[in-house]
Amino acid sequence: MKPVLQARNLVKRYGRVTALDHCDFELFPGEILAVIGDNGAGKSTLIKAISGAVVPDEGEVWLEGRQVHFASPLAAREHGIETVYQQLAMSPALSIIDNMFMGRELRKPGIMGRLFRQLDRAEMERFAREKLNDLGLTTIQNIRQVVETLSGGQRQGVAVARAAAFGSKVIILDEPTAALGVKESRKVLELIQDVKSRGIPIVLISHNMPHVFEVADRIHVHRLGKRLCVINPGEHSMSDAVALMTGAMQPGQSQAA
Amino acid sequence: MAASAVKGQEYETSLSQASTSIADFEDHRTGLVYRAQNLLHQTPSLVPLIVLVVSVLVFGALLGAKFFSPFALTLILQQVQIVGILAAAQSLVILTAGIDLSVGAIMVLSSVVMGQFAFRYGLPPALAIACGLGVGTFCGFVNGFLVAKVKLPPFIVTLGMWQIVLATNFLYSANETIRAQEIEAGAPLLHFFGTKFTIGGAVFTVGVVFMVVLVFVLAYALRHTAWGRHVYAVGDDKEAAELSGVRTDRVLISVYMLSGLICAFAGWALIGRIGSVSPTSGQLGNIESITAVVIGGISLFGGRGSIIGSLFGALIVGVFTLGLRLLGADAQWTYLLIGMLIIAAVAVDQWIRKVSV
Incomplete structure (x- = not known):
């Protein structure tokens, strides 16, 4: 099977700090790949390099067998790669709808849209409401409210949606x-399974080992x-994974007990 | 261990009985102050509107018909048209969390180019005006390029451009004024924005109409188009906007270019207002426009406020200026009161923001 998304030999340096050191990455169709690692291991830089937020100094990124060069997150998005960043990438003073459609707003049909470039608020609202309901984000009281009035979990829910x-x-x-929170985490994990069942592969970066072992097919x-x-969660324990990422254990070795 | 991972979330079993009703809170903070704060948070231009109405009423009560006449009230519009147009340009830039100190200088240079191209080179007035508009837009482009691509702070870029453009203006014009009579005879199109028409006792000029139409067109664009939403997003959090897929460089450059173009229109309106083309006019345009924007309730930190507010801000300054002059007060009182208004406006801005956190 060929990987959907593949990276070879990625290198990214920030001044004298090497964040990515000839890193490889593969994501196969329909799978959930978890990426784990210590703080500062370069997980976020890896994600940014394959989502277009940073341009790697060296190396190649391949999407569906073709080499791609993402100069910006927008370029990656146009290729069908969506990213939810840790810092969420939302504009606090704008509404949920504005944020969901940022950079891909819908315009009204006909002359109001073409000539006056007016946004189709009604359609955008309908779509956003539907997606938030799918996610079970029932604690959002008003879809027109600005994002800064949402709790952290609600913001996360909007970003995932x-x-x-x-x-x-x-x-x-x-x-x-x-x-x-517990309930929102569950919703997100369910959503991840739901997205997977639609055949879209997911890259999941997380420090939460129970969550990783619950949903991941493979762990990078x-x-x-x-x-x-890359380990198989069925064959390794959580403590193996922690030992590997902290350097307490070498790959291939198995921890006693 | 792997097996225990799968069933490791036993504590979550009670989730199946979790409440599914939509959160509903009774808001106990129903005091008048709280409701006012909330309302102002939703419609930020309400504060300057209230100040404007109150100040008109107060001066009207003090001065009677001398102030409360169509003539006097429309005179205010004529007096603020230049600052009002510049404030529209300034608002766009400030919404992106920038600042444009070069608006006044770009306005003067554009007006000088319009005049000199028409008289020194004998170009047809329409073409000379187009050149002036082009020069303004180009100055804006340079600002935008330096801010967006070279990533210099807007304050520094426009501080430099202010000096550069102003010096260019004096060097190019050789400090020479083109008199109103010459313009009237040679290129009356330059006076277009000064064209007057009366409705009842009210006197309007094309420049006044342009100012109002411009503000409403920009208000529409900011609220109802994708570009407008991007302007707010860039001012709110540039990095987040970038990650959400907004081409922040393009948005910034387009904003500074549009600001330059609007300043050039202000230059055209300036010729209509003062009659002549003078390289020494409009020097305080930058400070006056920032004053109008701040009093109009647009946050200097970007991303918040409404452009209609800056029109109100400009009008407030106009009402105070004319009202105090008619009262026979020393002009310094105007500056003193405007200064207090600026500080009060920012204090109100901070207070309104508290509603959300």
Whole structure:
């Protein structure tokens, strides 16, 4: 089977800091790939490099067997890669609808849209409401409210709903449950399964081992700027995974007890 | 271990009985102050509107028919038209969390180019005006390019451009004024914005109409088009906007170019207002436009406020200026009161923001 999204030999340096050191990455169709690693291991940089938010200094990114160069997140999005960033990428003073459609607004049909470029608020609202309902975000009282009045979990829900609504080839989630309560985390995990059942592969970056082991098909262990190994959650324990990513254990080795 | 991972979420079993009703809170903070704060948070231009209405009423009560006449009230419009147009340009830039100190200088240079191209080179007035508009837009482009691509702070970029454009203006014009009679005879189109028409006792000029139409067109664009939403998003959080897929560079450059173009229109209106083309006019345009924007309730931190507010802001300054002059007060009283208004406006802005956090 060929990977949907593949990266070879990615290198990214920030001044004297090497965030990515000849890193490889593969995502196969229909799978959930978890990416785990210590703080500062370069997980976020890896994600940014494949989602267009940073341009790698060296290396190649391949999408569906073709090499791609993403100069911006918009370019990646146009190729069907949606990302939910840890810092959520929302404009606090704008409404939920404005944020969901940021950069891909719908215009009214006919002359109002073409000539006066008027936004189709009604249609955007309908679509956003539908997507939020799918996610079970019932605690949002008013879809026109501005994002800064939402709680952290609600913002996360909106961001995930945005990615799920528009992602067609790959969805990347950077720490999607980090700021969430028990119930919201469950919703997000259900959504991840739901997206997977629609055949869209997901990259999940998380520090939450129970969540990772629950949903992931494969686990990419990131250490010191590169892929240390890929493990199968069925064959390894959570403590193995933690040992690998912290350097307490080498790949291939199995921990006693 | 792997098996326990799958059933490791036993504590979540009670979730199946979790409440599914939509959150509904009774808001106990129903005091008048709280409701006012909330209302103002939703419609930020309400504060300057209230100040405007109150100040008109107060001066009207003090001065009677001398102030409360169609003539006097429309005189205010004529007096603020230049600042009002510049404030529209300034609002766009400030909404992106920038500032444009070069608006006045771009206005003067554009008007000088319009005049000199028509008289020094004998170009047809329409073409000379087009050149002036082009020069203004180009100055805006340079600002936008330096801010968006070279990533310099807008304050520094436009501080530099202010000096550069002003110096260019004096060097190019050789400090020479083109008199009103010459313009009237040679290129009356330059006076177009000064064309007067009366409705009852009210006197309007094309420049006044242009100012009002411009503000409403921009208000529409900011609220109802994707570009407008992007302007707010860039001012709110540039990095988040970038990650959401907004081409922030393009948005910034388009805003500064549009600001330059509007300043050039202000230059055209300036010729109509003062009659002549003078390289020494309009020097305080930058400060006056920032004053109008701030009193109009647009946040200097970007992303918040309404452009209609800056029109009200400009009108407030106009009402105070004319009202105090008719009262026979020293002009310094105007500056003193405007200064207090600026500080009060920012204090109100901070207070309104508290509603959300």
